[in-house]
Amino acid sequence: MKSYDFQNSIGFIVNRTARVFVKALDSELRKSAGVTFGQWKVAVMLSMQDGITQKEIANKLGLEAATIIPIIDKLEKEGLVERQVDQADRRNNRIYRTEKMLDLWDQMIECSLKIRKISVKDIPEEHITIMRDCLEKICENLNTDFNIGSDTDTAITPSNKNVKKKKVEFKQGVT
Secondary structure (H helix, E strand, C coil): CCCCCHHHCHHHHHHHHHHHHHHHHHHHHHHHHCCCHHHHHHHHHHHHCCCEEHHHHHHHHCCCHHHHHHHHHHHHHCCCEEEEECCCCCCCEEEEECHHHHHHHHHHHHHHHHHHHHHCCCCCHHHHHHHHHHHHHHHHHHHHHHCCCCHHHCCCCCCCCCCCCCCCCCCCCCC
């Protein structure tokens, strides 16, 4: 029987690190902004394009449409988003950020920046750049070789004329 040192494999290390990142960010978001990591992901999608459908949000996050519904329900209950029936297709709801969400956005960004700062403490910037480049190349290699491209690696660009006008900047490199 072959042996495999899975604990030193890149996939294992990346997965373990990602889980710790998510737990740390979820904890900080809950404590400081009163939102969960799942709600943060939806907020990020809406910051990039307000007024997208529930299905589009789910696709871009790599989730099943049914998974996103309770997250959006909770955001709506807390007054952070509002659903509006899509005039072009009444079967769909478009999701919009509310003023309350916009007011909370800076706190959420601060949480993300705090976790990022802690995570890269004592790591030289050039190592971070190399790591980011290597991880991007690994992702590209796997996507190319296994033909597993997804909506999650596609940039969101505004296409809806009903997008609310307050611009929120989302910088690459934010956790």
